[in-house]
Amino acid sequence: DIQMTQSPSSLSASVGDRVTITCRASQSISNYLNWYQQKPGKAPKLLIYGASHLQSGVPSRFSGSGIGTDFTLTISSLQPEDLATYSCQQSFNTLWTFGPGTKVEI
């Protein structure tokens, strides 16, 4: 199975800060990497698919990059409503896996 790791596990930042979250796969997954945002008590929401493609309706302050094993999610200017846990997920093969999540506090 493909294992996904994320760093940091949590972070605290101020409104307006640039925030970067890293996701690493245990083997190359090309760019079959998705990012989800989960606010407390809510279902996950898709932010980024294919490593860098912004899902429709998602604010442009969110962006993704990477290919192979190393990926990043960037929030260019953190907003109060971005308080959430962010998880990466690989769809390279038929058995999907998520990263453990990064909790973002404001």
Place this chain on the structure above:
Amino acid sequence: DVQLVESGGGLVQPGGSLRLSCAASGFTFSDFWMSWVRQAPGKGLEWVANIDQNGYEKYYVDSVKGRLIISRDNAKNSLYLQVDSLRAEDTAVYYCARRYSTSSPYYYYYMDVWGSGTTVTVSS
């Protein structure tokens, strides 16, 4: 509106069984693969299973093989997860999600619509 609504969760004793349901609306259910994802209390998301449009292809996370069965009824626009031999570690919120795939030339796969989840608690 595109919507997924899960039901069937509850408190069950270890060794027991449950059948979770997910009712889909607002889209052509039979056109899409579907997924189940779960989240144990205070833990991260865990993909559990995928099923193709016709119910023929099914994939499961290794930890649940043999105990969880994903199925669907396209006539009822419904997705199901049969959970048997329940263990404490199956305690979680179970989400159903629509698996979307982009078209040629790049076939990306992701979960673009999620339900609000149903809670399963395994305890004596």
